[in-house]
Every structure is written in structure tokens, then in C-alpha cells.
Amino acid sequence: MSPNVLAPAPQPAIEAVRLGNPYAPHNARIVGVQRMVEDNHLFTFRFVDPEIARSFSHRPGQFIMLSIPGAGEAPISISSSPTRPHVLELCVRRAGRVTDALYRMRVNDLVGIRGPYGNGFPVEEMVGGDVLMAAGGLGMAPLRSLLWYTLDNRSQFGKLTLMYGGRNPESMLYRNEMSSLVDRPDIHTLLGVDADPSGTWKYHVCRLADLFDFADIDPRTTHAAVCGPPIVYRFILQRLLKLGFSKDRILMSLERHMKCGVGKCGHCSIGYKYTCIHGPIFTYWDAINLPEMI
Amino acid sequence: MKTLKLPKSKLDFFAAVIQQFGEVHAPVARGDEFAFERLERWSDARLDYNRTILPPKKYFLPPREEMFTYTADGYVPSTEGLDQKLVLFGVHACDVYGLNILDEVFLDGPHPDPYYKARRRNVAVIGIDCIPDENCFCRSMRADFVDKGFDLFFYDMGDAFFTLVGTALGDDMVLSAASLFEPVAPQDVAAYKAHSQAKAEMFKLDVEIRDLPEIFEMEYTSAIWEELGEKCLACGACSMVCPTCYCYDVQDTVKLGECAGSRERCWDTCLFSSHARVAGGENFREEQSDRIKFRFYHKQRGFVAEYGRPSCIGCGRCIVSCPVDIHVVEVLNRLRGVAHVA
Numbered sequence: 001m002s003p004n005v006l007a008p009a010p011q012p013a014i015e016a017v018r019l020g021n022p023y024a025p026h027n028a029r030i031v032g033v034q035r036m037v038e039d040n041h042l043f044t045f046r047f048v049d050p051e052i053a054r055s056f057s058h059r060p061g062q063f064i065m066l067s068i069p070g071a072g073e074a075p076i077s078i079s080s081s082p083t084r085p086h087v088l089e090l091c092v093r094r095a096g097r098v099t100d101a102l103y104r105m106r107v108n109d110l111v112g113i114r115g116p117y118g119n120g121f122p123v124e125e126m127v128g129g130d131v132l133m134a135a136g137g138l139g140m141a142p143l144r145s146l147l148w149y150t151l152d153n154r155s156q157f158g159k160l161t162l163m164y165g166g167r168n169p170e171s172m173l174y175r176n177e178m179s180s181l182v183d184r185p186d187i188h189t190l191l192g193v194d195a196d197p198s199g200t201w202k203y204h205v206c207r208l209a210d211l212f213d214f215a216d217i218d219p220r221t222t223h224a225a226v227c228g229p230p231i232v233y234r235f236i237l238q239r240l241l242k243l244g245f246s247k248d249r250i251l252m253s254l255e256r257h258m259k260c261g262v263g264k265c266g267h268c269s270i271g272y273k274y275t276c277i278h279g280p281i282f283t284y285w286d287a288i289n290l291p292e293m294i
Numbered sequence: 295m296k297t298l299k300l301p302k303s304k305l306d307f308f309a310a311v312i313q314q315f316g317e318v319h320a321p322v323a324r325g326d327e328f329a330f331e332r333l334e335r336w337s338d339a340r341l342d343y344n345r346t347i348l349p350p351k352k353y354f355l356p357p358r359e360e361m362f363t364y365t366a367d368g369y370v371p372s373t374e375g376l377d378q379k380l381v382l383f384g385v386h387a388c389d390v391y392g393l394n395i396l397d398e399v400f401l402d403g404p405h406p407d408p409y410y411k412a413r414r415r416n417v418a419v420i421g422i423d424c425i426p427d428e429n430c431f432c433r434s435m436r437a438d439f440v441d442k443g444f445d446l447f448f449y450d451m452g453d454a455f456f457t458l459v460g461t462a463l464g465d466d467m468v469l470s471a472a473s474l475f476e477p478v479a480p481q482d483v484a485a486y487k488a489h490s491q492a493k494a495e496m497f498k499l500d501v502e503i504r505d506l507p508e509i510f511e512m513e514y515t516s517a518i519w520e521e522l523g524e525k526c527l528a529c530g531a532c533s534m535v536c537p538t539c540y541c542y543d544v545q546d547t548v549k550l551g552e553c554a555g556s557r558e559r560c561w562d563t564c565l566f567s568s569h570a571r572v573a574g575g576e577n578f579r580e581e582q583s584d585r586i587k588f589r590f591y592h593k594q595r596g597f598v599a600e601y602g603r604p605s606c607i608g609c610g611r612c613i614v615s616c617p618v619d620i621h622v623v624e625v626l627n628r629l630r631g632v633a634h635v636a
């Protein structure tokens with residue numbers, strides 16, 4: 001049957017696809033690339049559209065979707081703090097299609113960025129109390145936004161403790177920045193490496209979890225934010241529970257495969273939660289109540 | 295809700311009139327089965343169908359959809375086909391319910407999907423009542439009736455259709471053929487109720503869904519999942535035909551030799567091993583038993599936590615399509631059964 005359609009009506013629904021499309025990447029220019037460790041660079045971006053550059057804001061622990069034309073899209077944590085809004089920093093490990101393509105790009109090249117997505121750390125609940133931040137290896141990428149958020153809003157928080165561990169000095173992200181925190185009196189910074197073959201390390205040589213032996217933490221007043229590979233979670237969680245931490249004061253950032261970032265594509269599901277909207281920050285209590293969590 | 299009566303003898307006229315609202319698609323015969331397709335002529339429509347191979351979701355979330363094209367200057371949203379006006383004639387209540395569930399995922403919340411939204415705006419839905427067959431269990435899933443999500447809904451009352459008007463568009467359709475419709479008389483209401491009662495007793499499959507989420511939690515490590523995992527071929531048919539399976543994958547394609555191409559999304563399923571693989575090759579659902587459990591768990595348990603009801607609407611399509619006869623109602627009833635499924 002051939003349609004005999006009335007005069008074309010205006011289509012606000014189509015306009016919503018052109019404007020305000022949540023999947024549309026915004027053009028952003030690479031303004032800096034800094035090698036931190038082998039296959040792990042810090043990229044700095046600026047949105048091309050000044051209106052987006054001005055209005056973009058995020059919470060510590062949120063992520064963006066990074067598009068490289070032809071290669072695809074991947075979720076990347078925002079490594080910079082919302083307290084320093086003039087830069088958007090992503091600490092990216094070279095892992096596959098999208099990240100390989102990013103590593104082939106140069107300063108001034110265009111990428112696509114949309115977001116921010118995810119819940120981020122519950123900073124409103126953390127205000128007024130102590131914060132323990134513990135990261136292993138690449139876990140510093142998402143944790144760094146919280147680190148600078150708490151330092152830049154120093155008066156809103158009680159005691160701050162940072163524990164950061166890696167395999168060796170060469171594998172530590174933000175090595176100089178972390179070293180510079182050691183002498184700051186308003187945060188207790190503990191840095192540890194498993195081994196120091198090059199003999200250049202001035203701090204602890206021990207397992208990340210052993211840094212607890214040097215820290216003074218009150219589980220009743222502290223939120224613990226933990227980021228790292230699964231092995232890090234295993235050991236840190238053991239220590240936190242032994243110290244008497246309540247399971248809902250332990251916060252962790254989890255990674256899953258993501259295709260949309262906005263709760264539609266189903267790829268990031270854990271049990272019945274979607275990491276992209278219910279996470280990526282979960283309490284340990286959520287974690288043990290969702291099958292398949294860790 | 296406005297209710298009217300359309301004598302069956304007038305249905306052909308009405309079908310002709312609604313063409314002005316868009317290209318008419320309806321169930322047509324495909325061998326022994328049925329499919330929603332564009333009608334060549336009204337006589338091809340098979341309003342007596344049991345179920346279509348694919349649910350109407352194909353009109354709202356096409357199997358493959360271009361989202362963007364890109365060049366060196368950035369990404370441009372694709373809008374082709376989104377403004378096409380269609381009228382889906384003859385959608386069963388369970389399938390309308392399925393669309394309402396997709397609406398909750400794709401329209402509600404902070405990030406509505408504009409592609410889905412445009413299609414939902416431009417595709418009119420005319421529902422029709424049906425007779426359950428041996429694979430239907432929509433009544434158990436509380437999806438044998440719908441009160442929204444359609445423009446018009448027809449109940450077969452023998453010589454006439456009891457017509458519910460769901461939207462302003464539905465009302466326009468009725469008004470554009472006002473002379474065909476008659477007011478509802480008291481005896482029509484009585485007939486409707488008798489019909490509804492009779493239909494309720496026709497179901498051959500039943501499952502009690504009350505406290506099913508709790509049972510799912512308790513049977514999470516049940517041996518039934520291993521058994522299903524060994525049987526399942528990971529063909530994905532059950533998801534493709536499911537009105538409420540909406541997972542998709544996104545792929546970029548490059549035009550050869552140019553910095554240009556497109557970003558498309560296409561249907562995907564949690565039953566494929568690639569679904570939960572993350573960087574480094576780690577897979578959070580390594581075994582087929584993990585994956586089939588996940589599909590059941592998400593539909594029957596996860597959705598209850600998130601949206602207050604299971605996403606399964608009891609259409610029976612997965613039962614019909616599974617090449618190894620994995621039967622959703624049998625699985626649920628075994629989980630529910632008095633014996634722990636060890």
C-alpha cells in the first residue's frame with residue numbers, strides 16, 4: 001500500500017538527534033602529550049567549541065568516552081580534578097584499537113570526547129571526614145582526580161592519607177608529582193615499590209598493603225577510596241576489613257567493557273547494575289551483594 | 295480512555311484511511327511463520343497470527359543503524375529514515391508491553407536515546423487482541439493487557455472490534471474515519487468482560503513470578519546453569535527474537551583511503567563470549583553457563599530491582615527459536631520447584 005502522507009510536519013524529534021544527542025562526541029584538540037611510563041602517556045585536551053569548554057564539569061571518579069575517528073570509542077577516567085577546570089587530562093594506557101590510534105596522534109590533532117559519565121566518588125558524603133586513597137599501578141589514573149579534589153578543598157576534609165604502590169619505580173604514574181606530595185604536611189603520602197632494581201627509589205620498598213604498617217587510620221571517621229587491578233583490591237580489602245572498616249565506607253572503581261556510557265548498550269553490566277551509570281564507583285557492600293562483581 | 299466499536303465489515307475501509315498516517319506494516323505469512331512487513335495489499339495482513347519471528351523492536355532499534363558519519367572535521371549525527379511515518383497494524387498486547395519496557399530504558403532517565411525517540415514518535419502502533427497458543431505465558435508475566443504504548447487497540451468481539459483510543463494520534467485516526475465507528479453499548483462491555491475471562495483460561499503455560507528474584511539469588515550457584523551452559527550453542531537466537539533484549543555493539547567503519555566513515559550500532563547479545571571481555575583479554579563471564587545465567591538473571595531478577603518487574607513479557611519467541619529446546623518456563627518452574635536444583 002503506498003502511503004499518502006499529509007504535508008510534512010516539523011520534526012522536533014529529529015532535531016534532538018542533531019542537537020543534544022548524548023552519543024555525539026565533541027571535537028577536542030590534543031594540547032599536550034607527556035610520556036609517564038612505557039605505554040602510558042598523559043594526554044591533555046581542550047574542547048574546540050568554547051561553549052563546551054566552558055560548561056564541561058565533572059566529579060572526581062567520572063569518565064568520558066574517547067572517540068578516535070575510524071578506530072572507535074573507549075571509556076577513559078578523567079585524571080584531572082574538577083577544581084582545575086581549564087585542563088582535561090587523561091592518563092591512557094596503550095591497550096588496543098582506540099588507544100593505539102591515540103598514540104599515533106600528535107599535538108593539535110582532533111579527537112572526540114563526550115561525557116562526563118558515571119556516578120563519581122560520593123564527595124558530599126566524604127566531606128567532613130578523613131580520606132584514605134589507595135592505588136596500585138594504573139589505579140592512580142582515576143584516583144588522581146579525587147586526590148587533587150581533596151587537596152584543593154583541603155579545609156573540607158579531615159586527615160588525608162595517600163598510599164600508592166607499583167612494581168618498580170619506573171612503573172609509577174605521576175612519579176614527580178607523587179614525590180612532591182611526600183613533604184606536604186597536610187597529607188600523609190606513602191609510596192612503595194615491590195622492587196627497586198635501579199636503586200633510585202627513596203621511599204618504601206614493600207607491598208602496597210604493607211604501607212598500612214606506616215599509616216594511622218581511624219576506620220570510624222575515614223572513607224577509603226581504592227583503585228587498581230583486581231590483585232590490589234584483594235590485598236587492600238583484607239587490610240581494610242581487618243582494621244574494622246564498615247563495608248559501605250570502602251569505595252572502589254571498577255572497569256567493564258563499555259559501548260555507550262549511558263546505560264543502554266548492556267555491555268558494562270555487573271549482575272543487574274550497569275557500571276556506566278550505577279558506577280564506576282561502588283561501595284564494597286554493593287560489590288559483595290552483586291554476583292560477578294570482582 | 296475513549297472506547298468505540300468498529301464493525302468488522304468496516305475494517306478494510308479503516309485500513310485504507312490510515313494510510314494517510316504512514317506506510318502500513320502488518321504481520322504477513324512467511325512459510326509457517328509470520329513477520330511484520332510492509333503491506334502490498336490489505337488482504338496480505340494476517341491479523342490471526344500467533345507471533346511474528348522478530349518482534350516490533352526492529353522498527354525502533356533496527357538490527358543495524360548508522361549513528362554518525364565522520365570526516366576529519368568531526369562527527370555528524372545521521373538522521374536518515376528517522377522521519378519516516380509508519381503505522382504498525384496488529385501488534386499484540388505483549389509486544390506493546392515490550393515496547394513500554396524499551397521506553398523505560400531508552401526514553402526515561404538522564405540520557406534519552408534520540409534515535410529511538412524519533413522512531414517511537416514516527417511509528418504509530420495499532421494493537422490487536424490475540425488467542426494464546428501453547429508457547430504463550432504473557433498472563434504469568436502480567437503482559438497480557440496493556441494500558442499504554444499504543445495509539446489504538448482492537449479487541450476482537452466477534453462481529454466488531456472494541457477499540458481503545460490511547461493517544462491523540464489514535465484519536466485523529468478514528469476521527470479521520472469517524473463514520474465507520476459506533477458508540478459502545480452496555481452489552482458490548484459485558485461481552486468484553488466475558489471475552490477477557492475466557493482468554494484468561496486459555497493459557498497452557500504458567501509460572502508464578504512472585505518472589506522469583508529471591509529464588510534467583512538463592513539458586514545462583516545451582517547446577518541448572520551448568521546444565522544449560524552445556525546445552526546452549528551460543529547462537530544468540532533467543533536474544534535476537536526477544537522483544538526486550540536491547541544490547542547493542544558499536545562499530546566504526548572507514549571508507550578506504552579517506553579520513554571518513556561511519557559509526558554504526560548493531561544488535562548484540564550477552565550470550566556471545568565477546569560481550570563482557572575487557573582490556574587485557576579478561577572475561578567476566580568466561581563460561582557459557584555464566585552467560586546464559588546472566589541472560590536469565592538480568593531479565594527475571596535484575597529488571598525487577600531496577601524497574602519493578604521482569605523484562606520478560608512471556609511472548610514465547612525464545613521457546614520457539616531455540617535450536618536445543620531451552621524453554622524459559624521450564625527453567626523458571628524448575629528453579630521455583632520445591633526441590634533445590636542441586
Ligand SMILES: Cc1cc2nc3c(=O)[nH]c(=O)nc-3n(C[C@H](O)[C@H](O)[C@H](O)COP(=O)(O)OP(=O)(O)OC[C@H]3O[C@@H](n4cnc5c(N)ncnc54)[C@H](O)[C@@H]3O)c2cc1C
Binds near residue numbers: 255257
Ligand atoms: C570506567 C572506565 C575507566 C577507564 N579508565 C581508563 C583510563 O583512565 N586509562 C586507560 O588507559 N584505560 C582506562 N579504561 C580501560 C579502557 O577503556 C580499555 O583499555 C579499552 O579497552 C581501551 O580501548 P581500545 O580500543 O584501545 O582497546 P580494545 O581494542 O578494546 O582492546 C583492549 C584489549 O581488550 C582485549 N580485546 C578486546 N576485544 C577483543 C576481542 N574481540 N578478542 C580478544 N580480545 C579482545 C584485548 O586483550 C585488548 O588488548 C577504563 C575503563 C573503564 C570502564
Ligand code: SF4
Binds near residue numbers: 532539605607611612
Ligand atoms: S525471554 Fe523469551 S518469552 Fe520472555 S520476552 Fe524474551 S523472547 Fe519472549
Ligand code: SF4
Binds near residue numbers: 526529530
Ligand atoms: S537460542 Fe538456545 S542455543 Fe541459542 S543462545 Fe539462546 S539458549 Fe543458547
Ligand code: FES
Binds near residue numbers: 257260261262263264
Ligand atoms: S556502557 Fe552501555 S550500558 Fe553501560
